[in-house]
Amino acid sequence: MASATPRPVRDAIQVTVNGQARSLRTPPARPLLDVLRDDLELTGTKEGCSVGVCGACSILVDGRLMSACLVPVGMVAGREVTTVEGLAGPDGELSRVQRAFLECSGFQCGICTPGQVVAATALLAENPSPTADEVREYMTGNLCRCTGYYSIVRAVLSAAGTSATGDAAKEPA
Ligand code: FES
Ligand code: FES
Numbered sequence: 001m002a003s004a005t006p007r008p009v010r011d012a013i014q015v016t017v018n019g020q021a022r023s024l025r026t027p028p029a030r031p032l033l034d035v036l037r038d039d040l041e042l043t044g045t046k047e048g049c050s051v052g053v054c055g056a057c058s059i060l061v062d063g064r065l066m067s068a069c070l071v072p073v074g075m076v077a078g079r080e081v082t083t084v085e086g087l088a089g090p091d092g093e094l095s096r097v098q099r100a101f102l103e104c105s106g107f108q109c110g111i112c113t114p115g116q117v118v119a120a121t122a123l124l125a126e127n128p129s130p131t132a133d134e135v136r137e138y139m140t141g142n143l144c145r146c147t148g149y150y151s152i153v154r155a156v157l158s159a160a161g162t163s164a165t166g167d168a169a170k171e172p173a
Helices: 032-039 096-103 113-126 132-141 150-160
Strands: 013-017 020-024 058-061 064-067 080-082
Touching (some): 058 113, 064 113, 096 113, 113 132, 132 150
Antiparallel strands (some): 013 020
């Protein structure tokens, strides 16, 4: 009996995730969000809307803020992906943004918090001293059902070393 033709071996996708080289054998069109959560067990990245609207799945790709639900995993081949788990130092020391969210109670239920923290990290890398309005503007893609955003803005300003008083004290209109 003729043997069945072997199926071609799919090339693995090489990517660095939180500083670690990973080799992923998976269809390149799969959402990166699924690969992070289901294959790599990095469940800090949350799934909300699945269509790029809520920001719960925010990650950094080569330092740029992206929604992991919209990124096919093949698109990150050769790139560096950072999830919320990768923001802390190697000894587990929280980043200044993570600390500020804790200190300012920038969360309630917490489901949006990893995305908020990742987005705030990207913001401060681009603009180390944002105003409260700039924080609100940058983070419009990160929805929160709980906090009213005041404590989130306060946390980002605190991480920036900016006073959390003044215009930050105003609730958004
Ligand atoms: S789950 Fe990706 S933006 Fe909402
Ligand atoms: S803290 Fe609950 S959705 Fe933001």
